[in-house]
Amino acid sequence: MNKPPLLEVNRLVKHFLIRGGLLGGIAGRVRAVDDLGFALERGETLSLVGESGSGKSTVGRTILGLIRPDGGEIWLDGARIDQLSRARMRALRQRMQIVFQDPFSSLNPRLSVRDCLAEPLANFGLARGKAERERRIFDLLDQVMLPRAAADRLPHEFSGGQRQRIAIARALAPRPDLIICDEAVSALDVSVKAQIINLLADLQKELGLALLFISHDLAIVEHLTHRIAVMYLGQIVEIGPRDAVFSRPQHPYTEALLSAVPMPDPETKRRRIVLAGDIPSPRNPPQGCRFHTRCPYVFDRCRVEAPALRGPGTHRAACHLDALPGA
């Protein structure tokens, strides 16, 4: 019998209600995540990519239970977790951690690095006594390659990359199985970005972590990920192994995203696909295929019928083009 995947998300829905008017009635709903599903194995990296407003971060925060889903199921290690009480959910967070985008606002400016790292240890009762706690904190600093002297410092004494290392150390503290990196390197300089990516890759190998890597940057994702899921307006439009997605994108949106990845060689000739307009408002997503308003290959069927995520094997896309003869 197969072991269940570490994380499984089925038909996840999260709508944010917009309140307005005198009596606070519902003025509209933002379909941040609409019918989304994927699975993540132990030790695997899945990258969730898409432009801003596509609902990537909402997925991450919903999995952690920081916001409640409106529908669908989330399974961790074969147990359903989306309907747990707050107390049960709190206990489960020992197995799932998150690293946020902005290393300047994700650390409390008044807590020293030691206090910051001691917090998850104390919360989950992971260190008995001062000596053990101190040892664990030093281990964590070693793991993220920060000097042990850093323990006494306050966050503002560090650079962005160093702060992100502190945030990663905090996420590692409860010894989780899964870390969600919510744009964890997007705010960093290019060279620092590479260091953090390398650090995450090393930690994954060393600790067997599963990573859900949320990013808008396909170039950065390419070096780290095993699989890629491309999101558009709250839905996954294409999901598959890294090489397959990069070399044979099945969805026009993935194609367009890939054509926007900068190439080191300016002489390289390639077709640049520039999408017209902005991402439509998730308050009022287009009928049919949600991408049809910007798709260069749009035809009649796209405007009425939403395509399902389908395809051979593990590489699947949601596009009607695959049904056309000669596609």
Place this chain on the structure above:
Amino acid sequence: MSDFAAAPALPEIVPERRKHGTFVRFMLRHPTIFAGLVLIGLMLMIAMLAPYLGTTDPTALAPARRLRPPSAAYWFGTDMLGRDVYSRVLYGTRVSLVVGFAVALLAAVIGLGIGLVAGFVRWSDALIMRIMDGLMSIPSILLAIALMALTRGSVRNVVIAITISEIPRVARLIRGVVLSLREQPYIEAAIACGTRTPRLILRHILPNTLAPLSVQATYICASAMITEAILSFIGAGTPPTVPSWGNIMAEGRALWQIKPSIVFFPAIFLLLTVLGVNLLGDGLRDALDPRRALRL
């Protein structure tokens, strides 16, 4: 992944820890705090040492010596009942400071509690804030007068009346701070790493409210002293048996055109005290500005 093997291994430079500023250096950097503390300290000394500063009984009547101008014997002159204005002003310092500090402390603590609840317990927010808005819609002087009209004039009742009218300002401020802190990623990060709500409030929310709270408390202190003087001036505050700056000014009011000294001296003391408290508040506001990551 191989592309990044050559990623520059920048040295992990952790900057040398900056030496803690000494008290003197801190004061030199914030002269307004220094000036405010000096003025407040001076007033505190006067209040505590009032009996030893050459004063006589501030309530002793001496009709034979009334309305004396300032002289060597009566530094600030005497009032229409022959009482020594110098002694009365010095003893009046006690009333002003007690009222100012007590109101600031009480309003800060109670307002902090109400603000935390309103900011954290979502369903209570609308209810609490409408009550606070209701209180705020009444000018604080009028509210204090109304409350004093319900009770007997005493320093304690003055403190209670002014505190009630100042609480909404603190509660509103703290609620706003809590609401903006709740959106901070480090609060979400703390929840994500398993922090329970009581600890979340104590460790992550409360320390970040203390800076705006202490600034607000100094302004409340200054405003309470002025309100106390006004209440006493119109006869709705401290009873006439207790010398307070407001009482002295009220009694000197009728004669201020011929004997301005009776009103002048308590007014100068009130001005200097309020100035000192406000200077401290302004200095604290600048020093505690989180945008200047300054370790106190």
